[in-house]
Amino acid sequence: MDPQWLDDQEQAAWRRLVGVMTALPAALDSQLQRESGLTHFEYWVLSALSETPDRTLRMGCLAGMANGSLSRLSHVAGRLERRGLLERRPDPADGRFTLATLTGTGWEVVAAAAPGHVRAVRRLVFDALTPEQTTLLAEVGDRVLRTVEAERSP
Amino acid sequence: MDPQWLDDQEQAAWRRLVGVMTALPAALDSQLQRESGLTHFEYWVLSALSETPDRTLRMGCLAGMANGSLSRLSHVAGRLERRGLLERRPDPADGRFTLATLTGTGWEVVAAAAPGHVRAVRRLVFDALTPEQTTLLAEVGDRVLRTVEAERSP
């Protein structure tokens, strides 16, 4: 018992981190929704597809890239498909997989959304940081992510 | 035009930050839900109340501390009130305000939840970081938070 409480420095960091985790996604969602009618998660899905050679990925892989559950992606893909931004079809090589492909209009939408989104990210995050802080942020993020993912599946 | 795209270092940092923003809250919610039947947001609300002298705060102030909208807090407070962890009453000094007070059982619940939650936070975040990185994280979080909040209300 008597758990190791957080010291002052850790508490300060923790408070800020929680603040960032709640406020930043909200700010990004808000910007993307206003200017492009997309969720931040939807943007990542389309963006991930747009960066692959043939604009196609398996659902499972896509879910991993977008940091979401397969169920979540499935619902979102359904909505995007209804809006004509995305198409799904079973993998010819193995019918258990589903391939998601970005459509032409999907590409246009994500291409139109990207500049504004990047501007927002730059304004909200990187403009306030020195290059050294950016590097260290990557390092810290990497360590935390590894830990969280290690915990999820052993 | 031609927006300033992110350089490699920034992209790396950004990818990690987004990963953390989606995976960490999920992990924390999961732990709190399993062990204490609380959302991370609910925990913060109860925790904030438990740290004030008389376990009482105005709704608006409480919402700010928990980094959530007033509407969100109102819904959550309704649920917590139904579960007997919280009580609300109009401020005698000014009827426009609502005072939220932690009940006895509310205090017990948050006290019982705290050790496991702190352990999880330590395990998921701070165990992987050096003290220098923790300090840096606080600094970076502070800057980002300031920026986001400055953007929200000018």
Place this chain on the structure above:
DNA sequence: GCCGAGGACTTGAAGCGTCAAGCATTGGGA
């Protein structure tokens, strides 16, 4: 060949958050 196990995805229902109105109280001006 068939049957069962297991993996990949989908679906439906329930819960939480957001948005836009709405209600209540106070304070100030006509």
Place this chain on the structure above:
DNA sequence: TCCCAATGCTTGACGCTTCAAGTCCTCGGC
């Protein structure tokens, strides 16, 4: 004194995420 704007909070409807089954497909043992 009465009204009206401003403030603080609440409510209801809608949309998204999660959780738990459920479906479909493939492969390996019999």
